Amino acid sequence: MQTVTLPVTGMTCAACQSRVQRQLTRTPGVRDASVNLLMGSATVTFDPALSNAAALVKVVLDSGYGAELPGTTDDVVEQLATRDATASHEYDALRIRALVSGVAGAVAMVISMPLMARNDHAGMGVVADPFMRWVMRAVSPGLESALPWLYALPTHVITWLLLTMTVAVMVWAGRQFYVNAWKALQHRAADMNTLVAVGTGAAFIYSVLATLVPGFFTAHGVAPDVYYEAVIFIIALILTGRMFEARATRTTSNALRSLAQLRPETARVMRPTPDGGETEVTVSLRDVRVSDLVVIRPGERLPVDGVIESGSTSIDESMLTGESMPVAKAVGDRVIGGTINAAGAVRYRATTLGSRSVLAQIMMLMRDAQASRAPIQGLADRISAIFVPVVIGLSLLTFAIWFGVLASGGTEAGAASVRAFAAAVAVLIIACPCAMGLAVPTAVMVATGRGAEGGVLIKGGAALQRAGDVTTVVLDKTGTVTEGRPAVTDIAHASASSLDDAALLTSAASLELSSEHPIAGAIVRAARARGLTLVVPTEFESLSGRGATAMVGAQWVAVGNTTLMDELSLDVSSMAPVVATLQANARTAIHVAVDGALAGVIAVADPVRTESAAAIASLQRLGLHVIMLTGDNAATANAVARDVGITQVVAGVLPAGKVAAIADLQRSGAIVAMVGDGVNDAPALAQA
Known part of the structure; x- marks a missing residue:
């Protein structure tokens, strides 16, 4: 079997994703297909004896969407850069169109207010919603006082102004809906673009008729209401939802971008x-x-x-x-x-x-891992496959019922048709911003935003969906259970040395001023935290893998491991018990020699966060199984685990090993939450 990931363009809703996946799955030789709407990709596993990447691209193209062969480069960084550029361009374009459409919708609503007031005063109007009528009656007088010139405009001037605005928005901002709906129709399919195009198109046609032949409506006792502002607002609302999705697409690349x-x-x-x-x-x-x-x-x-x-x-x-x-x-x-x-x-x-x-x-x-599908995706796919046809069917049924009821009640056929048409259009308009298109992205955006405020980064909807079922919490060690950077924890003196803590630390830290090593930084920070005065060293020599030597004032100082001390012919046996105890507690022992004599040992470690033990105990009281997963050695990991009350440790694993460990837990039936802070944790975070 062979697996290939194809870039797919033109997908705008769950129905699009479902159709592409369905067509790929039906292709001979394909064992599995997973289409990701946010990432704009299709990952397909197929038998190379029965199919190939070019054939899969053709299947996507025949479904009405864009696709191309994977890039000629196998460099995942270059592939990411290309995807990032596309996602950023799409997001910026959608943001501008959504903003302009929203402003245009608000302006259209204000311009429409005189028409609503006139129809209400005449006792005509298709919509008889008491709340909306109350809002209109509450707002209109104040608006008329503020904009008397607007209320003085003839009705036909207002409607033509609204018509012009609506055409501009439909052509500029909403063009993609109508183009994509036409493409779907050519392939005998329907998606969310179809619903938007039919809903806004029906409202627009109704409004154009009311603008061109208002007498036909009034002759049948129906106000020539126009829905131009509704058309603009629907376009703005759907564009806003797609802007959220485009932002989510860009956000999914953050961890990859860091890598x-x-x-x-x-x-x-x-x-x-x-x-x-x-x-x-x-x-x-x-x-x-x-x-x-x-x-x-x-x-x-x-x-x-x-x-x-x-x-x-x-x-x-x-x-x-x-x-x-x-x-x-x-x-x-x-x-x-x-x-x-x-x-x-x-x-x-x-x-x-x-x-x-x-x-x-x-x-x-x-x-x-990011391309994997959320558990609820299957349900969404099944619903989206029938959602659009069902809504269009309900709209037609609404028209038939309204027309039948009104006609049987004695209403003239023309008036019955107008009212029934308005009701059918209302069904389409209400269904345009469907829950699958807006509710889930909005919920995910709110949840992830609230999580970020609390310092918790949530990778997406699938993680939110399963969070309540978690049985096992896997913790990274460094930067999660511990502080994430080394710090001085202990200072021990050689029996023959007369230096106190301050003098020993000053000598070592002064030497380390010229070193870039992380342990050197820890020693310097400890000295400065105590307010010690450091001396810039001279004759500094870095001895790779062993330590360093230098002159600190009039003193010759050496800082390093036992190998360096042996090279300097210094006996460190007197400090061996202290060093053994420090190492058993996950400390790194740094020997310090001054003027040719062993002065003592400075212990450096990545200290445990003060809140770690209490937080882990809280998780355990909730009935959750807590595991530490780290790339550090077993001795250090077990020492830290003892300090915080963790009983199960998996140590010495690289990123791929972390993914495998979590996958093993998942196969055993555990619902796993992973807590980590570094880019090395990214694959495991995605797997959990």
Whole structure:
């Protein structure tokens, strides 16, 4: 089996989505088809012996919608950029059309007020709603006082002015409804565009007749009411709903966009020179080739995946694992594009590019999860398939009933036809902004907006639908249960040292002023928080994977791990019990030596949030099973879990592993909620 994702254009409602999916599913060789309205895509799994991507595109085109083969590039970042540009353009266009239509509708309502007042005064009017009549009678006198010139205009001038405005709105803002409805009709189908076109078209034709031949209506005792403002408002309302959907489309790309921004646009690679040597050149990322030798300096983000060939460093892999502590890397170690080189300069051999890179795989996991269908989608599809024909049928039935009742009651046939037609138009107009088109997007927008105010990001309607049934809560560790950045937790002194806490921390923090390492930042922050005065170091030397040395004033200071202390021939055995205790509690022990003697140990860790234990206990009291899922090592994860009362831990997993772990829970019957904060959590958040 083969799976392909096709960009699909022209879908505007659930009926469109349902029709495309139905046609694809019926195609020979297709095992499964999932069409996503918001993302404008169709993901199809098919047997390549029976079908192909070109045949699937033809099926979509034959259904009346646009489709094209997947991009020639397999670069998911470039595909995302193309989709983003399309979504942003569509949203901006819809926003302008919805705003202008809404303003035009309000103006048309004001202009229509003299007509309503005149018909009411004459005792004629199709609509006899007491509330609307009360509103009109309450507003009209004040409006007449404010705009006497408007009420002085002849009726035919007002109706022609309204007709001109309505035609302009229908042609400029509402053109897509009529074009798409015509396309659907050509394919013997009906969708929401059909309903909008028929409803507004019927109201418009009725109003034009009332404008051109008002005498026909009055001759039958019916006011020549016009519904121009209703036509404009319906168009504005539907455009507003589609604007919400376009904004949702753009919002679904936010997490993917964050991932895409992790990848630099260029890379420095070694290329041969005419004299047989090599030179360092900067090239576009698309020009990097497998086996290129890539050069990376401290603080830079790695452009592609590869294996280190020379040098050693520490890599910030938080985008991959979520963990704030850098990972030591040496010759032969694998490095991942999108991570940050925190320390030394290295050269590494590029191994995977484009869609095969780890970052691209994470993005594709996220994209596929977003394209999955909400549980209620099946019901929406079944309803949308019959909704439009049913509404049109009800409109015709309404006309027949009204005409029959009025005619049998002695009403003249012409008058009965006019009143019955008005009632039938009302059914179409009321049905235009259907719940499937507006209610769900509106509810999702309100819910996600309220959630964002409380710091909770909700990925969409499917998540909201299932939230009440959640049985298991999976928590990321770093940045969720913990603070998300390292901090100094303990200071311990060597028995032979005379330095107190302040002196020890001052020496270490002064040295670390010249370091970019996250642990260095934690030590500097701790010193400044205590109000200590730091000295800018001299003769600073960064020792990749081990630590650093420098002169701090007149003192020689070394800060690093046991490997560095061994190189300096310093005995750290006296601190071994302290270090073991710190490590058992998920602390990283940093040794500090001053003037050739071990001064003590500074412990750094990602501290647990003060509210974590109470929040987890509250979840457990609700009967929810709480699990910690982290890319960190098991020892650190278990130590944090003990502190907050979590009994089940899954440690050492990368983004794909997190997705698999949640999928396993779901297959076992659990309804899973995932809580995470980093882009490395994005695929798992989408899966949950």
